[in-house]
Amino acid sequence: MSTSTPQAATREEDFVHVCRVQDLPEVGAACAEIEGRRVAIARDSEGRVHAIDDTCSHANVSLSEGEVEGTTIECWLHGSRFDMTTGEPTGLPATVPIAVHTVRLDGDDVYVALND
Ligand code: FES
Numbered sequence: 850m851s852t853s854t855p856q857a858a859t860r861e862e863d864f865v866h867v868c869r870v871q872d873l874p875e876v877g878a879a880c881a882e883i884e885g886r887r888v889a890i891a892r893d894s895e896g897r898v899h900a901i902d903d904t905c906s907h908a909n910v911s912l913s914e915g916e917v918e919g920t921t922i923e924c925w926l927h928g929s930r931f932d933m934t935t936g937e938p939t940g941l942p943a944t945v946p947i948a949v950h951t952v953r954l955d956g957d958d959v960y961v962a963l964n965d
């Protein structure tokens with residue numbers, strides 16, 4: 850099991866099957882609802898899969914409708930950029946980080962465990 854964040858969930862029962870890798874855009878994001886929370890599942894330009902909160906921290910807009918470049922996702926409304934590996938904003942106007950969730954791949958299946 851691979852984990853990428855300090856607060857990463859590690860319990861097997863925390864992981865939920867979300868989709869298959871081929872269901873995602875080649876480079877881009879799709880929105881999933883996990884335990885009532887909207888999560889953007891994104892594939893970056895190197896084929897890695899990330900899971901972040903879908904709601905931009907600047908306003909109530911879906912980040913999965915934005916553009917992905919490298920490990921960055923850009924909000925379509927005002928252009929805020931977030932690093933999907935850390936959740937940190939890397940471009941204004943957003944200044945508040947978004948939550949990053951733990952992704953586990955099992956073959957082509959994508960599993961996500963929600964973090965705080
Ligand atoms: S709503 Fe995302 S940058 Fe403004």
